[in-house]
Structure formats: C-alpha cells, structure tokens
Amino acid sequence: MIKILVDCFGGDHCPEAPVQGALAALEKNPELHLLLTGDEALLQKELAGKTYDSGRLEIVHAPEVIGCDEKPTDVVRLKRNSSMMKAIILLRDREDIAGMVSVGSTGALVTGALVRLGRIPGIIRPAFCPILPTMDGGLVGICDSGANLTVTPAHLRQFAIMASLYMSQVYDVPKPRVALLNVGKEAEKGDGIRQETYKLLQETDCVDFVGNMESRDLLSGRYHVVVADGFSGNVLVKTTEGTALELLKKIKKDIYSRTLYKVGALLMKKMFQEEKAFMNYQNYGGSVLLGTSKVVVKGHGSSNAKAVEKCIEQAYKMETSGLSRQIEAAIAKYEHYEE
Amino acid sequence: MIKILVDCFGGDHCPEAPVQGALAALEKNPELHLLLTGDEALLQKELAGKTYDSGRLEIVHAPEVIGCDEKPTDVVRLKRNSSMMKAIILLRDREDIAGMVSVGSTGALVTGALVRLGRIPGIIRPAFCPILPTMDGGLVGICDSGANLTVTPAHLRQFAIMASLYMSQVYDVPKPRVALLNVGKEAEKGDGIRQETYKLLQETDCVDFVGNMESRDLLSGRYHVVVADGFSGNVLVKTTEGTALELLKKIKKDIYSRTLYKVGALLMKKMFQEEKAFMNYQNYGGSVLLGTSKVVVKGHGSSNAKAVEKCIEQAYKMETSGLSRQIEAAIAKYEHYEE
Numbered sequence: 070m071i072k073i074l075v076d077c078f079g080g081d082h083c084p085e086a087p088v089q090g091a092l093a094a095l096e097k098n099p100e101l102h103l104l105l106t107g108d109e110a111l112l113q114k115e116l117a118g119k120t121y122d123s124g125r126l127e128i129v130h131a132p133e134v135i136g137c138d139e140k141p142t143d144v145v146r147l148k149r150n151s152s153m154m155k156a157i158i159l160l161r162d163r164e165d166i167a168g169m170v171s172v173g174s175t176g177a178l179v180t181g182a183l184v185r186l187g188r189i190p191g192i193i194r195p196a197f198c199p200i201l202p203t204m205d206g207g208l209v210g211i212c213d214s215g216a217n218l219t220v221t222p223a224h225l226r227q228f229a230i231m232a233s234l235y236m237s238q239v240y241d242v243p244k245p246r247v248a249l250l251n252v253g254k255e256a257e258k259g260d261g262i263r264q265e266t267y268k269l270l271q272e273t274d275c276v277d278f279v280g281n282m283e284s285r286d287l288l289s290g291r292y293h294v295v296v297a298d299g300f301s302g303n304v305l306v307k308t309t310e311g312t313a314l315e316l317l318k319k320i321k322k323d324i325y326s327r328t329l330y331k332v333g334a335l336l337m338k339k340m341f342q343e344e345k346a347f348m349n350y351q352n353y354g355g356s357v358l359l360g361t362s363k364v365v366v367k368g369h370g371s372s373n374a375k376a377v378e379k380c381i382e383q384a385y386k387m388e389t390s391g392l393s394r395q396i397e398a399a400i401a402k403y404e405h406y407e408e
Numbered sequence: 409m410i411k412i413l414v415d416c417f418g419g420d421h422c423p424e425a426p427v428q429g430a431l432a433a434l435e436k437n438p439e440l441h442l443l444l445t446g447d448e449a450l451l452q453k454e455l456a457g458k459t460y461d462s463g464r465l466e467i468v469h470a471p472e473v474i475g476c477d478e479k480p481t482d483v484v485r486l487k488r489n490s491s492m493m494k495a496i497i498l499l500r501d502r503e504d505i506a507g508m509v510s511v512g513s514t515g516a517l518v519t520g521a522l523v524r525l526g527r528i529p530g531i532i533r534p535a536f537c538p539i540l541p542t543m544d545g546g547l548v549g550i551c552d553s554g555a556n557l558t559v560t561p562a563h564l565r566q567f568a569i570m571a572s573l574y575m576s577q578v579y580d581v582p583k584p585r586v587a588l589l590n591v592g593k594e595a596e597k598g599d600g601i602r603q604e605t606y607k608l609l610q611e612t613d614c615v616d617f618v619g620n621m622e623s624r625d626l627l628s629g630r631y632h633v634v635v636a637d638g639f640s641g642n643v644l645v646k647t648t649e650g651t652a653l654e655l656l657k658k659i660k661k662d663i664y665s666r667t668l669y670k671v672g673a674l675l676m677k678k679m680f681q682e683e684k685a686f687m688n689y690q691n692y693g694g695s696v697l698l699g700t701s702k703v704v705v706k707g708h709g710s711s712n713a714k715a716v717e718k719c720i721e722q723a724y725k726m727e728t729s730g731l732s733r734q735i736e737a738a739i740a741k742y743e744h745y746e747e
Contacts, residue, residue, distance in 0.1 A: 140596070176592070204654050215591055218599040252554055252642045253515065257479070260557040260639065284643045285650030300599065301640045303591045304623045308647035311624025315543050316655055323679050333675030340662050340669050348655075
C-alpha cells in the first residue's frame with residue numbers, strides 16, 4: 070500500500086479538481102491510499118454521493134486558507150493548519166506516508182518542503198524539476214528551475230544525477246541525454262561555475278553528459294535533462310511557456326481579423342486544438358522536488374481533475390520505482406560537501 | 409557627414425548582403441559615408457556595375473578570414489586583419505568614424521569591442537542589448553544579454569539607464585517602462601543582487617522602473633526595457649527565439665500531415681507569412697552594444713541586404729541622436745565605482 074497526501078485547497082479549481090483527481094487515481098490503482106487535506110466539511114460535501122473505497126481515503130482537517138499575496142516564509146511559519154502545510158508536516162512526521170501532491174503556491178510548497186522535510190542522504194540541496202514537451206514528442210526535465218537561485222558546480226552535478234535518474238525511472242527514458250544550460254555550446258563558455266561544472270559532468274560516469282545547451286535548443290528533442298541554476302532555469306521554463314502562449318494567442322487574434330482566415334482555421338480546428346493541448350503543460354504531469362526525503366509533486370495551478378490524477382500517478386511511480394534509494398546510491402559515489 | 413564602418417565578411421550572405429545593404433543606406437541618406445571592410449578584390453567585384461556615390465564609399469582592405477570555430481579571444485588577438493577586427497581598430501583609432509555594423513560572430517564582436525574600444529565616461533561595463541517584438545506591436549530591449557555573465561546592482565542600474573535612453577532616442581518610446589528580470593513579481597523575490605537592484609532602481613529618477621518581470625511576460629508589451637545579468641538575459645532572448653521558431657516549425661509540419669489542413673493553410677497563407685515575418689528578428693534592426701565610446705550594431709547572421717540597411721540606419725540614428733552624451737550625462741548623476 071502506497072500512501073500519498075493530496076492538498077485539496079490550492080489551485081484554480083479547488084476542491085473539485087483535487088478531489089475528483091484523487092478519486093480517479095484511487096479507482097485505477099488498488100495499491101493506493103490517499104489522505105486529502107483541507108476543510109473537512111467542504112471535502113465531505115465534495116465527496117458526498119460519489120462512489121469510492123472509503124477504506125483507502127482519509128480526510129485530514131486543515132481549515133486555514135493561504136492568501137494569494139502571502140509570502141512563502143510566512144505561510145511556512147504561520148499557516149501550519151493550511152491544507153498545504155499540514156500535508157508537509159504529516160509527510161515529515163509519518164513514516165507510512167510516501168509523498169504529497171499539491172497544485173497550490175509553488176513558492177510556499179518549495180519553501181515548506183525545503184524547511185520541513187529532510188534530504189536524501191548525501192544531497193546538498195534539493196532542486197525543483199518541471200518537464201516540458203519537446204517537438205519530437207519527447208520530454209525534457211529542467212533541474213533546477215527555482216529552488217536554488219545561487220549554486221555551486223557540486224550542486225549542479227547533483228541536479229544532473231537526480232534528474233537523469235528521474236527521467237529514466239519515471240518517464241522510462243533508457244539513457245537520458247543531459248546538457249548544461251549555457252550561453253554557448255563550446256566547453257569554455259560561461260562563467261567559472263559553468264566551466265567547472267562542465268568538467269565535473271564529464272567525469273560523472275552515471276550521467277550521459279552531452280555538453281552545453283543554448284537555450285534556443287530546449288525544445289529540439291536533443292536533450293532529456295537540462296541542468297541549470299534556479300534563476301536561469303526558472304527563466305528558461307517560464308520564457309518557453311510564455312512565448313508559446315503569447316504566440317498561440319496572437320495567431321488566434323489574427324484569425325479573427327479576416328473572414329478568409331476564419332474559414333481556413335475552421336478546417337484546421339482539430340490541428341489548433343492539438344497544438345494547444347501540446348503546449349498545455351498540465352498534460353505532462355507536475356513538477357517535482359528532487360532530493361527531499363519524501364516525494365513532492367507540484368501540479369499547475371490551473372490543473373483540472375485529470376491533471377491532478379496524473380500528478381498522483383507520478384508521485385506513486387516515484388515511490389514505487391525506488392528513485393530515492395537510487396539517487397542515494399548514485400550520489401554516494403561522488404564527493405560532496407555541506408555548505 | 410556621419411561615417412560608419414560596415415564589416416562585409418560576416419554572416420550567411422557575405423559579401424552581397426552587407427554590400428547591397430550599404431549601397432541602399434547610402435542612396436537613402438546623403439549625410440552618410442560608409443567604409444566597407446573586407447577582401448578588396450571581392451568587394452570591388454561585388455560593387456562592379458552598381459551605381460553609387462563613390463565619394464561617400466571607401467574600401468578598407470582586410471583579407472583575413474575568421475573561422476566558425478575560432479575562439480573570440482583568439483580572433484581579437486590574432487585576426488587583426490579580418491574585416492571585423494580591422495573595423496574595430498579603425499573605429500578606435502579614427503575620431504572621424506562614428507560607428508560600425510557587423511553581422512559576423514557575436515562573441516568576437518562583443519569581445520573585440522570591449523577589449524579595444526573605450527567606454528562612455530562613468531560606464532563600468534558596456535552591455536549587449538537586442539530587441540524583440542511584443543504582441544501589441546511594440547518592442548522590448550533586453551539589457552544585458554551576454555556581455556557580462558556576472559554583475560552587481562550598480563552594473564544593472566547602469567544597464568537600465570542606458571537601455572531606457574536607447575529605447576527613447578532610437579525607437580521614440582516617450583517614457584520607456586523598465587523592469588528587472590526576476591523569478592517573481594514581488595519586491596523581495598530573487599537573490600541579493602536582485603533585491604538590492606530593485607531598491608536602487610526605485611531611487612533612480614531618470615528611469616521609469618515598474619518592478620520585477622517574470623520571464624513569461626516578456627512579450628506582453630507591458631515593458632520596453634528588461635534589465636538582466638548577461639547569463640539570464642541571454643537565456644531569455646534565445647529561449648524566446650527558439651520557442652517561437654520551433655512552434656512555427658511544428659505548425660508547418662502538422663499542416664502537411666493532412667490535406668484538409670493544407671487547404672485551410674492555403675486560405676491562411678498570408679497570415680502565416682505575417683506571423684513568420686513578425687517573429688523574424690532581423691526585421692527589427694540589430695542588437696547594440698551600449699556604453700562603448702563608439703556605436704556598435706550587430707545584425708543577425710542570417711541578415712539579408714534589407715536587414716543590414718536597417719542596422720546601418722540604426723547606427724546612424726544612435727549617433728545623430730546624441731545617445732552617448734545623454735548616457736554620460738544621466739550616469740554622472742549617480743555614484744559609480746570601478747571594479
């Protein structure tokens with residue numbers, strides 16, 4: 070039995086999307102046991118009249134609400150009875166719970182998990198790893214993309230090892246191609262951190278390091294993992310999302326400018342829907358924290374029930390694949406130091 | 409009379425694009441005097457049979473060729489007779505020459521200009537500033553985007569002042585809205601450098617600082633200048649270009665997958681051409697170095713004659729607008745320090 074917490078009071082469609090996603094995951098997977106955190110009365114109301122195996126579903130009452138403008142550090146400190154913080158604390162305290170899923174504030178979740186949860190032995194800094202679809206139908210993970218704004222080469226090497234194992238264990242990529250985000254492809258490019266990391270990654274046998282990546286090649290399909298400091302990794306991911314959305318929005322607007330285009334677009338309706346679905350990141354699962362002692366999956370704030378269900382399955386697979394133990398074993402082969 | 413150097417042996421279409429662009433600019437602007445650098449025999453051959461005012465066109469023989477794989481530092485040191493380095497050295501040595509245009513290697517041009525040219529008095533570090541089109545038909549300049557991989561808040565403030573003046577003087581934006589690239593919008597976001605820069609920019613009267621920008625909002629039209637360290641600025645620009653190109657490529661490929669889509673696309677042919685032109689960065693002029701004592705404009709490697717002509721006009725406008733003097737005057741009001 071794998072026990073996973075679902076934070077039901079975050080995101081744009083709460084609690085319906087988290088609750089319905091939880092029930093769908095529960096039905097599909099008889100080995101799954103879910104704990105829903107949030108306002109008990111509201112959760113009971115959402116569950117009323119639905120069919121599910123009540124022996125595998127618990128409600129954990131957590132009535133406090135996190136406001137949109139609250140600082141992550143304040144949330145972690147002051148909102149211990151919010152659905153998210155309650156989940157993080159339970160995850161820390163109960164050995165029988167494997168992981169958690171949330172579609173709430175990324176800042177609060179990452180801060181809370183880093184402060185409250187332990188790390189996998191040997192890991193200096195856990196890192197945040199979202200995935201994006203590539204143009205050849207594959208996926209690429211970007212690690213780190215926001216948990217660590219400043220990094221050392223030793224951190225970056227650990228990000229490479231963790232994300233490479235993540236892509237192979239959870240997304241079944243046999244030998245993930247790992248690249249270092251840089252301002253050019255040549256080995257000598259970038260600042261001292263990039264140059265030293267390049268050398269470190271060349272010496273890291275458990276990672277298929279293929280060199281530097283220029284950010285314009287992110288979606289090319291040539292890479293499965295991109296290693297970055299949290300600042301530039303964050304820029305990389307959000308710029309990709311933003312550009313794709315803005316461009317599709319512009320095309321839509323332009324279509325409405327002429328009747329001829331509207332007719333053409335009608336013929337291509339299915340294609341445009343597919344492009345939109347392709348660039349809709351919630352179709353690919355959530356972002357994960359790598360390196361924490363327990364599994365943490367963050368879904369997009371706009372996640373629907375299907376997207377939450379995917380996040381739960383992702384957490385389940387992270388646990389059952391033994392990812393943490395593999396990361397621990399891989400990391401142990403290399404020197405590391407605490408700061 | 410404004411004298412500008414044109415490096416004729418860089419980019420994908422040399423020497424025809426630079427030479428034809430030069431002749432077009434020359435014809436349009438009677439106050440312009442151009443100096444073309446490159447292999448004299450090849451330039452003469454390209455000019456043969458063309459009509460132009462030979463009193464305003466000079467050829468500067470520079471026969472050395474820069475290879476694709478040469479390190480920028482080697483080019484600067486060893487290729488003094490290449491069309492690009494010859495131009496940089498002439499620009500440094502001859503007071504009567506105002507600026508230069510090149511579509512060759514960005515790395516070599518930026519390195520060469522930083523090493524060989526002086527700076528505007530008060531400027532600690534010149535910065536590289538490309539521009540991108542925004543979805544509302546405007547433009548946004550990103551400064552720095554590669555010349556300085558590590559920066560201080562004092563550097564970033566200077567980038568803000570320079571780029572703001574550049575957008576107002578050269579692109580006629582009356583009061584450019586300036587943002588700081590960060591991982592979130594709130595004032596306290598980011599590392600120490602970002603937090604301190606935020607405060608500095610709030611105190612900088614000559615800049616209309618509107619706060620932090622998340623990278624997904626780059627193309628929204630809400631900002632005219634984005635201030636960044638050269639590493640993340642580079643990621644920002646190249647990710648935007650890369651995502652737009654990959655997405656248009658995917659749409660094109662998908663169109664060819666079904667006859668129905670092909671028919672639809674035929675009706676929308678003009679629109680797709682416009683989208684492609686919209687995202688074709690050479691239609692908006694080149695990237696510039698801000699803070700060097702003389703004007704340096706870098707056009708895209710794939711520039712055609714029209715794009716080179718635009719770069720020459722841009723250099724001309726940078727000079728005639730008195731941008732350097734305005735930057736010097738604005739910078740003088742604030743403390744600065746040399747490193």
